Amino acid sequence: xxxxxxxxxxxxxxxxxxxxxxxxxxxxxxxxxxxxxxxxxxxxxxxxxxxxxxxxxxxxxxxxxxxxxxxxxxxxxxxxxxxxxxxxxxxxxxxxxxxxxxxxxxxxxxxxxxxxxxxxxxxxxxxxxxxxxxxxxxxxxxxxxxxxxxxxxxxxxxxxxxxxxxxxxxxxxxxxxxxxxxxxxxxxxxxxxxxxxxxxxxxxxxxxxxxxxxxxxxxxxxxxxxxxxxxxxxxxxxxxxxxxxxxxxxxxxxxxxxxxxxxxxxxxxxxxxxxxxxxxxxxxxxxxxxxxxxxxxxxxxxxxxxxxxxxxxxxxxxxxxxx
Numbered sequence: 461x462x463x464x465x466x467x468x469x470x471x472x473x474x475x476x477x478x479x480x481x482x483x484x485x486x487x488x489x490x491x492x493x494x495x496x497x498x499x500x501x502x503x504x505x506x507x508x509x510x511x512x513x514x515x516x517x518x519x520x521x522x523x524x525x526x527x528x529x530x531x532x533x534x535x536x537x538x539x540x541x542x543x544x545x546x547x548x549x550x551x552x553x554x555x556x557x558x559x560x561x562x563x564x565x566x567x568x569x570x571x572x573x574x575x576x577x578x579x580x581x582x583x584x585x586x587x588x589x590x591x592x593x594x595x596x597x598x599x600x601x602x603x604x605x606x607x608x609x610x611x612x613x614x615x616x617x618x619x620x621x622x623x624x625x626x627x628x629x630x631x632x633x634x635x636x637x638x639x640x641x642x643x644x645x646x647x648x649x650x651x652x653x654x655x656x657x658x659x660x661x662x663x664x665x666x667x668x669x670x671x672x673x674x675x676x677x678x679x680x681x682x683x684x685x686x687x688x689x690x691x692x693x694x695x696x697x698x699x700x701x702x703x704x705x706x707x708x709x710x711x712x713x714x715x716x717x718x719x720x721x722x723x724x725x726x727x728x729x730x731x732x733x734x735x736x737x738x739x740x741x742x743x744x745x746x747x748x749x750x751x752x753x754x755x756x757x758x759x760x761x762x763x764x765x766x767x768x769x770x771x772x773x774x775x776x777x778x779x780x781x782x783x
Contacts, residue, residue, distance in 0.1 A: 469628050470744070471628065472503055472740070472741050473505070473507075473719070473739065474499035474739055475685055475719065475738045476495045476499070476507055477510070477688065477731065478495060478509070478513070478687065478688065479689060480687055480693075481693075482515065482694060483516055485544040488513060488514040488515050489514055493555070495509075496560065496563065497563075498737055499737060500565060504739060505566065506566045508567070508659070509685060509687075510570055510661060510662065510686045510687030511570040511585065511660050512570045512572050513571070515541070515544040516572075516687075517687065517689065517713070518608075518609065518613075519713075520700075521609070524700065537698075540699050541612065545571075546572060546573050547573075547574050547580075548575075548596070549576040553596065556590065558594055560594050561592070561594025562594075565592055566589070566624075566626055568587060568588070568657045568659065568685075570586070570588075571588055572586070573585075573586040585602040585609070586600060586616070588600075591626075597622075598619075598622045599620050600620025600634070600635070601620060602616045602638060603616050603617070603618070603641070606636060606637045617773065619775075621770060621772060622651065629744060630654050631653065632655075633657035634659070635659050636660050639658045639670060653680060654678070654680045655681045655683070656681070656682045657683050658671065658674065658682060658683065658685070660684060660686040662712070664730055666684075666686065666716060667686060667716040667718055670684070672724035674720070677756065679747065679750040679754055679755065680747060681721060681722060681742050684717060684720075686715045686716050687715070688714065688733075690710065691708045691709065691710050693712075717730065719740050723750055727740045
């Protein structure tokens with residue numbers, strides 16, 4: 461009897477926990493490029509990086525009194541940060557896209573985006589999905605920056621709240637505390653998400669509880685990827701470097717990257733205090749088994765009682781009509 465061909469059910473993920481070359485866009489991209497090449501040698505089909513990894517998270521704000529109004533120090537640091545932000549319209553990710561295309565690998569990468577469609581000066585915490593063909597398939601700008609982040613990042617919109625087919629999976633992603641927002645998660649569940657990417661600036665406290673919780677709620681694989689940040693990563697050539705170093709602890713963000721299965725069990729347990737590139741082979745069948753008892757937008761939903769509206773319009777203050 462002829463055997464039935466089985467469609468590939470697995471996906472190999474590379475979990476990249478690295479310290480950005482803080483406040484240096486090109487050096488951070490070069491470091492990411494090296495991680496991509498290493499992941500390709502291991503046959504990874506998806507590689508994920510932490511929140512704001514290019515050029516790094518704004519740790520200086522909390523450490524240096526960032527809420528001071530009209531403060532020359534804060535203005536100078538912000539201007540330096542802005543100079544190192546990623547400009548998609550200028551092709552800052554073109555080389556990375558070409559590299560991923562060569563390796564037929566997808567990626568989620570956290571960037572600080574300087575957006576031309578919003579004037580070119582405000583900064584957004586954005587999560588970029590690059591597909592295996594090297595195309596930027598979505599750019600999700602963080603809906604609500606958290607606490608002191610609002611002093612340097614603008615609020616995003618729903619344009620990037622999208623999912624993507626990748627092998628047997630449907631993948632989506634959110635930045636940091638967006639993962640605590642029930643309606644934001646539901647927006648991705650409703651688009652078929654069964655592999656969720658949660659990007660963080662770092663620290664075990666962010667990942668150890670929520671990762672298995674999200675996996676159980678969504679009956680999905682959940683990948684939490686964090687960056688690292690150490691006092692020594694503050695470059696001495698940036699404005700007020702000594703003051704920033706003096707105000708920060710030795711380990712500012714200790715990582716905590718991990719992967720949970722759809723039943724909440726660990727695929728990769730959280731790892732801290734070290735840069736790493738770890739791999740996991742995940743099986744789509746595990747999602748199917750866990751959806752038998754609970755499917756958040758399928759048989760265990762009541763759209764006649766509860767539903768969600770999603771606006772995926774890219775927000776702008778200017779709408780030009782031409783003849």
